[in-house]
Amino acid sequence: MDEATGTTDPQHGELGEEEYAEFMELAAEEGFDEEELGDLGPADHGPLPVLAVVGRPNVGKSTLVNRIIGRREAVVEDRPGVTRDRVTYEAEWAGRRFKLVDTGGWELDVFGLDKMVAAQAEFGIQSADAVLLVVDATVGATDTDEALIRLVRRSGKPVVLAANKVDGPSGEADAAGLWSLGLGQPYPVSALHGRGSGDLLDAVLEVLPKAPPQTFGAGAVGGPRRVALIGRPNVGKSSMLNKVAGEDRVVVNPIAGTTRDPVDELIELGGKTWRFIDTAGIRRRVHQTAGADFYASLRTAAALEKAEVAVVLIDCSEPLAEQDIRIIQMAVEAGRAVVVAYNKWDLLDEERRYYLEREIEQELVQIRWAPRVNVSAHTGRHMEKLVPAIETALASWETRVPTGRLNAFLGELVAAHPHPVRGGKQPRILFGTQAGTRPPRFVLFASGFLEAGYRRFVERRLREEFGFEGTPISISVRVREKRSRKK
Numbered sequence: 001m002d003e004a005t006g007t008t009d010p011q012h013g014e015l016g017e018e019e020y021a022e023f024m025e026l027a028a029e030e031g032f033d034e035e036e037l038g039d040l041g042p043a044d045h046g047p048l049p050v051l052a053v054v055g056r057p058n059v060g061k062s063t064l065v066n067r068i069i070g071r072r073e074a075v076v077e078d079r080p081g082v083t084r085d086r087v088t089y090e091a092e093w094a095g096r097r098f099k100l101v102d103t104g105g106w107e108l109d110v111f112g113l114d115k116m117v118a119a120q121a122e123f124g125i126q127s128a129d130a131v132l133l134v135v136d137a138t139v140g141a142t143d144t145d146e147a148l149i150r151l152v153r154r155s156g157k158p159v160v161l162a163a164n165k166v167d168g169p170s171g172e173a174d175a176a177g178l179w180s181l182g183l184g185q186p187y188p189v190s191a192l193h194g195r196g197s198g199d200l201l202d203a204v205l206e207v208l209p210k211a212p213p214q215t216f217g218a219g220a221v222g223g224p225r226r227v228a229l230i231g232r233p234n235v236g237k238s239s240m241l242n243k244v245a246g247e248d249r250v251v252v253n254p255i256a257g258t259t260r261d262p263v264d265e266l267i268e269l270g271g272k273t274w275r276f277i278d279t280a281g282i283r284r285r286v287h288q289t290a291g292a293d294f295y296a297s298l299r300t301a302a303a304l305e306k307a308e309v310a311v312v313l314i315d316c317s318e319p320l321a322e323q324d325i326r327i328i329q330m331a332v333e334a335g336r337a338v339v340v341a342y343n344k345w346d347l348l349d350e351e352r353r354y355y356l357e358r359e360i361e362q363e364l365v366q367i368r369w370a371p372r373v374n375v376s377a378h379t380g381r382h383m384e385k386l387v388p389a390i391e392t393a394l395a396s397w398e399t400r401v402p403t404g405r406l407n408a409f410l411g412e413l414v415a416a417h418p419h420p421v422r423g424g425k426q427p428r429i430l431f432g433t434q435a436g437t438r439p440p441r442f443v444l445f446a447s448g449f450l451e452a453g454y455r456r457f458v459e460r461r462l463r464e465e466f467g468f469e470g471t472p473i474s475i476s477v478r479v480r481e482k483r484s485r486k487k
Contacts, residue, residue: 002020022403022404023433026431026459027431027445031175031199043291048090048098048099049099050088050098050127050128050129050133051091051098051099051101051129051130051131051132051204051208052101052103052124052125052128052130052132052150053101053103053134054106054124054125054132054133054148054152055102055104055105055106055145055148056142057104057106057107057131057162060165060191060192061102061105062102063191063192064189064361064375065089065100065102065481066162066191066368067194068090068091068197068199068201069089069090069091069100070092083210087101087264088102088103088264091104093201093202094406097207098208101124101127101128101253103120104120104273106121106148106279108143108146108147108148113425114256115192116248122151125151125354126155126384128157129156129208129209130157130204130207131155131160131162132162132200133148133149133160133162134162134164135161135163135164136164136166137178137186137188138171138172138174138381140174140178141178141180142175145181149181149182159184160200160203160207161178161181161183161186161187162187162200163175163178163188163189164191164192165190165192165195166190166195166196167190167195168195172188173186186413187351224266224274225272225274225275225309225310225394226274226306226309227275227276227307227310227390228279228303228304228309228310228336229241229272229276229277229279229311229313230304230311230330230331231312231313231314231315231324231327232315232323232327235314235344236315236344236377239377239378240343240375240377241278242340243378243380244267244269244385245267245276265278266487272387273360274390275385277306279303285442304331304336305334306352307336307436308336308337308338308394309337309339309394309470310331310334310336310337310339311326311339311386311390312328312338312339312340312341312370313341313343314340314342315344316343316345316348316352316374317347317352319355319359320356320360320364321361325363325364328364330369332367332472335439336397336472337394337396337397337439337470338370338470338471338472339370339373339386339390339393340371340372341372341373341374341375343376343377344377344378345374345375346376346379347376369471371392371393371469372387373385373386375387378379389470390404390480392469393470396440396467396468397437397439397440397471398438399437399466399468399471400434400440401434403433403434406432406433406442407431408433409462410429410431410444413458413461414428414429417457418451419454420451420454422451426448427446427448427450427479428446428447429446429450430446430480431445432445437472439472439474440471440474441473441474441476442462442473442474442475442476443476444475444476444478445477445478445479445480446477446479446480447479447480448479450477455475459473459475461477
């Protein structure tokens with residue numbers, strides 16, 4: 001990293017100039033050339049105006065959201081009730097940026113889960129700067145549409161009316177009939193094909209307040225750290241998000257699989273602002289799921305890739321499942337910092353606690369390095385311990401070991417515990433360097449192939465010496481090729 005320019009030399013990776021010079025000196029002493037060394041490179045703004053997209057179920061709100069943001073982000077299926085929470089995305093049109101809030105279908109006089117979905121839509125209206133009301137032009141205005149219009153009018157927010165499912169000129173007459181709703185011009189659009197979306201967005205920009213000047217180039221540095229809540233369905237991810245948010249931010253229901261879209265929320269916790277991401281539960285066999293559940297699983301994987309730390313929730317009132325282990329492995333393979341939260345701790349009796357400790361000791365031996373927090377999302381028990389665990393994991397995730405200190409450690413390690421002799425040969429670690437962080441990535445240069453067991457031993461000793469609590473470690477080995485000496 002060039003501290004003066006803030007750039008990264010692809011050959012230096014994340015090494016500083018002094019470390020890089022020291023590393024190259026070691027490499028030259030051991031006879032490595034540039035080809036063998038290879039590339040050691042490593043594998044935001046003010047508040048935006050908010051537009052809430054509302055309408056009754058199955059009028060095409062999520063399809064229109066995907067059209068506006070230019071990618072298939074919101075889960076879409078040809079049946080009502082797929083979207084349940086209010087989900088926020090960033091959009092841009094004509095050089096102006098704004099936030100788009102996709103909401104679940106609003107219905108009148110509903111109960112249970114449908115009532116909770118409607119409440120989330122109503123909250124989305126109240127918290128927005130403007131409202132995009134979507135009506136199915138092929139059906140026309142229903143009693144539900146008119147009740148929703150009365151609700152929007154009471155909010156006092158500016159409204160743009162989208163007459164969706166107008167796929168050709170013949171459907172524009174149906175759209176014109178929506179003038180009777182008293183919301184001004186209905187904009188005929190086809191969310192599926194993109195017809196008329198430009199005129200609709202021009203109208204949206206007219207009612208949205210302008211965003212403050214943006215500062216680009218800062219990246220995520222200094223911004224809210226991104227925390228993904230992942231786990232099996234119904235382990236309490238949404239309950240935890242609501243508890244730390246201090247409000248009913250997402251729909252919670254005993255039915256497994258309630259959450260479909262990843263939900264971002266900025267939360268003040270432990271004196272800091274965090275971006276928590278509630279995700280859909282990861283099912284045992286994603287390839288065997290269908291429809292909304294399949295796409296929800298894909299969205300969860302994408303949300304994990306964007307996060308910095310994964311809080312893996314485990315329902316400790318039930319025996320550890322194979323899927324719990326797979327989800328932890330998924331976070332490790334994604335290179336995220338990891339915290340394991342054992343939820344529903346308030347439901348445990350002494351006998352279950354005893355067996356849980358035995359299960360953890362046997363099944364999760366490979367992630368002893370992950371911080372553990374025993375919590376109850378329902379009662380709020382020990383939620384204050386979540387932030388220190390996340391901070392510890394993130395600090396380890398970004399830890400860098402100086403090259404000199406690392407090679408001193410490796411020298412002592414090899415002297416005390418050399419690699420076993422195999423086939424009459426004994427490979428030896430010559431030197432190493434930390435090629436990257438987030439997560440820590442080490443490259444070891446050796447005289448021969450290092451067995452997997454010895455690599456695990458090196459990783460364990462690295463953790464004992466330098467910590468790395470809460471982060472996976474990547475160790476790769478480059479073997480020096482034998483070359484004939486020049487005379």
